[in-house]
Each structure stands twice: as C-alpha cells, then as structure tokens.
Amino acid sequence: MMELARLPLVGEVVEEGLKSGLSTLIRCNPLVDGSIFTYQLCYAWLNEGNPVIYYVNNKRTDIVVEDFKRYGWDVGKPLEERKLIFIDAYSAILGLTSSEPYVVKDAFNLKQISETLVKAVREVEGRKLLVVDSLSTLLDYFETEVLGYVTSWNKLAPVYGFVPLYLFTDWGYGPEIKDKLIELCDNVIDMRALEKSVVATEVFTVQKLAGKPVEKPVVPFKYVRPGGLKIYIPKILITGPYHAGKTTVVHALSTRAVSVQRGETTVALDFGHLEYKGFSADLFGTIGQQRFDPILEQLGGESVGVILVVDSTKPETFPRALEMLRKARVYGLPTVVFANKQDLPGALSPEEVKERMKLPPEVPVIGTVATRKDRIIEGLEILLKQIFGK
Numbered sequence: 001m002m003e004l005a006r007l008p009l010v011g012e013v014v015e016e017g018l019k020s021g022l023s024t025l026i027r028c029n030p031l032v033d034g035s036i037f038t039y040q041l042c043y044a045w046l047n048e049g050n051p052v053i054y055y056v057n058n059k060r061t062d063i064v065v066e067d068f069k070r071y072g073w074d075v076g077k078p079l080e081e082r083k084l085i086f087i088d089a090y091s092a093i094l095g096l097t098s099s100e101p102y103v104v105k106d107a108f109n110l111k112q113i114s115e116t117l118v119k120a121v122r123e124v125e126g127r128k129l130l131v132v133d134s135l136s137t138l139l140d141y142f143e144t145e146v147l148g149y150v151t152s153w154n155k156l157a158p159v160y161g162f163v164p165l166y167l168f169t170d171w172g173y174g175p176e177i178k179d180k181l182i183e184l185c186d187n188v189i190d191m192r193a194l195e196k197s198v199v200a201t202e203v204f205t206v207q208k209l210a211g212k213p214v215e216k217p218v219v220p221f222k223y224v225r226p227g228g229l230k231i232y233i234p235k236i237l238i239t240g241p242y243h244a245g246k247t248t249v250v251h252a253l254s255t256r257a258v259s260v261q262r263g264e265t266t267v268a269l270d271f272g273h274l275e276y277k278g279f280s281a282d283l284f285g286t287i288g289q290q291r292f293d294p295i296l297e298q299l300g301g302e303s304v305g306v307i308l309v310v311d312s313t314k315p316e317t318f319p320r321a322l323e324m325l326r327k328a329r330v331y332g333l334p335t336v337v338f339a340n341k342q343d344l345p346g347a348l349s350p351e352e353v354k355e356r357m358k359l360p361p362e363v364p365v366i367g368t369v370a371t372r373k374d375r376i377i378e379g380l381e382i383l384l385k386q387i388f389g390k
C-alpha cells in the first residue's frame, strides 16, 4: 500500500478507512468505472501478504484477471497461491461451469449467495478483503432485500476478520437504497465525472471515514495503463522570464514532452506530461518574451499550481517574473520558485532570491540546476505538497 498510502485522500482511504473501518462503499456514477480503483486496492492488499476474496456477479472471472493485468497488476501468483480467491456468481447465469474455489450455482438465490460469502470468509485464513462486485447487480435482482444482508455481512466482518468492500454504481436507485447504504458503511467513497465545458474530469472524494461523516476536497483522478488510479493535475504552469530555464525544466520533469516551435527559433510552447509516484500531471510552459503576454492569460487559466523559474544570476529579471505571475493570473495559487542556474558563478542563493523578489513567506524558493536535473523532483514534491497540503 506504500505508494497509494502517500496519495492525498487515497492515503486516508487506505490508512484510516480500509485498515480501521469495518466496511467500505465505493459509489460511482455511471460515467465512472470504479472497478479499476477496486482492483488497485486489491492488488495493494495482496502485496501486503493478505488475501482477497472477490465475489463477482457481472463478468467472468478471467475478464477480471485480464483487467488486473491490463493495468500492470499480475495476479498469477496470488491466484496460484490462493491469496486471490474468486466467488463466481456469474458463470451459472450463462449456464457455464466454473473452476473457481467458490461458485454460486443459483445466482438468483440471495440466501445461497450469502451462504457462499460467509463460507468463504470463514474458510480463508488471514485478514481478508471481501470485494462485492457488484452491489448494484445484487440490488437490481433483489432490491431492498439486499440491505438486510449487507447489514449482516458488516456485522460478521469483525467476527471473521474481513473487510467488506462494496462496489456500487448508482444507476438511479431511490433514497431508501442510497441513504441506507451510506448509513450502513463506515467509509463512503464517491467517484463521479465533473462536466467542465467539453472536457469531463473524473473526481473522487470521501463522504465517510471510519464511521464518521467527513468533508473532504474533491480530488481529480485519471486511470493510467499501467498503474491504475492516479491523482490527476490537469495543469501545472511553468513560467518565468526569457532564458531562465523553463523549457529545460519542462523536459526534466516530463515523461513525455513536446516543444512546439513557431517561426525561427525563440518562440516555443512547451507541453509535458508527468507520471510520478501516483500523480499524473500535464505541464504547460509559457513563453518569456513580453510580446507574447496576451497568450499568458490564456495559458494560465485553470492552472492548479505554478513553477516560477528564474535565472539566479539575473536579479534584474525578477520584477518581470512577478509580472508574469500577475499576467497569467496565477498569483496566489500554490507556487514554487526555482532559483535556477545555481551552478553559474554569481548565482544568488535561494534565500537571496526570495528576499530580492519580496515573495510572501509561504512561497518556497529552491535552488536548482535544470540542466543537471538538480533538485527538480524535490521542487515538484514541494509543489505537490503546496497543492494538496500534505
């Protein structure tokens, strides 16, 4: 759970939620696929050496295994070692036989389903995650009758040492179902799509943690293959005066980067994309020259955080650097200043840069050498902390 545990909100779900809570509801609107995140939690759980019991009633178990693989999580070994154990409630619907350890022969018999679940959690040893994929399908078949079973499974959880995780897609159930589910579960995670102009952003948040209602920020995410759920930062703006090292920084941070050259030489827009420790971010570099200032505001729009790059040997450009922040309308957003070119003689120290720029005390200034990638990643981590406050 190492990487997951460090992510904002996801970390709380894992640390305070899954580990201490009795039951977790992953509630998705139909535009968002919660199963990938569920697989990711399963994989992390397995990696800690604990077993996962996976009840599935809406797809074949080999499809689940393939999906795991598509995101980079090879579960061959856990399957072989009986750490990942399926309860197959789907094959029977298709009239197929199943070779999984647990099979529900009559998928339309809720009592039989429950008995099979309980048998599995009793027989499998260790601290188990019991995934119910999906609760919505159960509700479609059995309606409110399911709620009584959820209640009893949650009650059994501490008795048999398992943690129930319900995957629930909200296809428009009534409040008698929706509200009751929130009441029944200790952790409630919401995943939904935000429509913002034409681009929909997928976000998630937590409504309830370890039994208590909580108010948490909405965190954007993206599914990446391989890797699964990543915290998504749609825009980090990299700005600063001409020749300060912006292009070099975008390239140093990017897993993929393109520079769009226009005209002869100097005009270049830099776009980069970054995958880092569970984060996925798009980077937008600006142009330094004053005559392109009209574009600055457009580029700055919807930025989530800013890296301001300055040449530490050129204090005369510092006022221009601050002006760029204002023109891009990103002044006041989470910002880190890269006091770049620390390798050159006469470079001002980060402290001196901070003083000369008269930056607010909370804005961190860090000495970098972009050409050598010195302290670039550290700067990024500081920015992520500024953005997510963690």
Ligand SMILES: Nc1nc2c(ncn2[C@@H]2O[C@H](COP(=O)(O)OP(=O)(O)O)[C@@H](O)[C@H]2O)c(=O)[nH]1
Binding pocket: 240, 241, 242, 243, 244, 245, 246, 247, 248, 249, 288, 340, 341, 342, 343, 344, 368, 369, 370, 371, 372
């Ligand atoms: N010595 C030194 N040169 C750097 C550093 N960062 C960038 N440069 C050089 O400075 C010049 C301008 O860099 P560039 O990234 O194109 O600046 P931009 O105009 O802000 O995009 C290039 O020749 C870079 O190789 C640094 O940390 N140290």
Ligand SMILES: [Mg+2]
Binding pocket: 246, 247, 248, 268
């Ligand atoms: Mg450039």
